[in-house]
Amino acid sequence: MPELPDVENFRRYMEQHAMKQVVSEVRVTDDRILADISADQLQERMAGNQFVSTRRHGKYLLAKMSSGGWAVFHFGMTGFFVYGASADVYPKHARAVFTFEDGHFLAFDCQRLLGRLTWTDTGEDYIASQKLGPDALELDFKSFADKVAGARTMVKSALMNQERVAGIGNVYSDEILFQARIHPKTTISRLDEDRLEHLYQALRDVLETAIECEAVPEKFPADYLLPHRSEGDACPVCGGRIQKIKISGRTAYMCEKCQT
DNA sequence: AGTACCACCTGACGGC
DNA sequence: TGCCGTCAGGTGGTAC
Secondary structure, eight states, X not given: OOOHHHHHHHHHHHHHHSBTOBEEEEEESOGGGBSSSOHHHHHHHHTTOBEEEEEEEXXXXXXXXXXXXXXXXEXXXXXXXXXXXXXXXXXXXXXXXXXETTSOEEEEEETTSOOEEEEESXXXXXXXXXXXXXXXXXXXXXXXXXXXXXXXXXXXXXXXOTTTSBSOOHHHHHHHHHHXXXXXXXXXXXXXXXXXXXXXXXXXXXXXXXXXXXXXXXXSOTTOSGGGOSTTOBOTTTOOBOEEEEETTEEEEEOTTTOO
16 A cells, blocks of 8 residues: 555665666556556657656655656555566566666556556646645645644544645554544544644654655554554554544544544 | 545455 | 455545
8 A cells, every 4th residue: 555655665666776777668568557648658758768866745756757757656556666687577467667778677566557657747747736735744834734734524534635735545544643642533623732743743753664664564663553454453552452443435443542 | 625435456355 | 166245445536
């Protein structure tokens, strides 16, 4: 479930492996992965160019090419990258593969096809066109209080709304609320200043910690909910049972004793 | 401005 | 053994 920390990880992976090499071919093996562009157009725009820089906004990864345009990746729920040598086999659900002149490749694997690959001439325009709010890690407390906490909706829904703040999905909203000890069904506009500040701090801490842990559940601190996201599991803080509830159709995991 | 529900998509899993 | 329903979840659409 790629959310902000996972995508930040993919961005670093791409920086580490795929930069400053000429793309010789773009092979799209399932064009349902494409949005608003054809495989031919993508090939035309990318072949002969290099990735020169990357940026991330929320759950979107944008990779600038030497031609000046940007390849845009959204990972849906099952997307990830694999960089490999020419002799390596592509990952099982590779939907698009960029081959470099030296024979190495960067594959965009996306089992459930909920991810997207597209193209934009201007990064800023793309972010605006998707109506994305500020990236969750670039949001100061004041904007958070205005943009997110002004909503007359449940706090979990507000955190997950990409127009309010970009980058938080189902899993990390649960973690943030667990760390802040706030019940996910609380109406966010009814939190007092103290609890709101607590929530904001938890948001930052959780996302930064998750990035440090490379979004690998086993590396998370002992008091994190994430490795215990299953009904009836023991709460890592109080030992009580983790509950599974539905919030606007989404599954939320929480500890009723810790979160009020 | 909210909520609720559906569709997209694949694969794992439980029930029978 | 296999078939069928359900679920996972990011996003986007529609109806209320």
